[in-house]
Amino acid sequence: MQKKCLVRKNRDYCKVYNKGISLANRHMVIFTRKNNLNIKRFGFSVSKKMGKAVRRNFIRRRFKEISRLNNNWFLNGYDYIFIARKGIDEISYKSLENSMENLAYRISKQMTRKNL
Known part of the structure; x- marks a missing residue:
């Protein structure tokens, strides 16, 4: 994953946590916010x-690889933060991928509905 595609600064994380929307399932939580x-x-x-x-790091590498391979699940112009539970x-890689896909679909649907 390229560095330009990563949220790196603490203030960016805080903005997403405080002003973004979130969804969760059994394995992870996803926060998102428009990034202009x-x-x-x-x-x-x-x-x-x-x-x-x-x-x-093993968990983080799995997150990065799934999001890199399935980049089309996510909308352009948004920051996404995944928090592991x-x-x-x-769980297996495939289960994690299915779980992430489900969350990405649900959060994209919610964002388009609210126009965040």
Whole structure:
């Protein structure tokens, strides 16, 4: 994933958390907000409660790869932040992909309805 497609600054994360909309399922939470750019940007957050750095990076790499391969699920001009929930490291890659697709579909539908 290219660096320009990542949310990197803390203030950008805070904007998305405070002024964006969110949806959740059993494995993750997604926050999104319009970014006034013409690109989609992604941020990934995995808590220290998930385990040591190796386990957290493993989860983060899965998130990045799924969002890179399935870039068409997400709308241009929005920031997306994914937060992992407990137990996400125990599910298969395909289950995680299906879960992410479901959330992306639901949040895109909600954003177009509200015109955020």
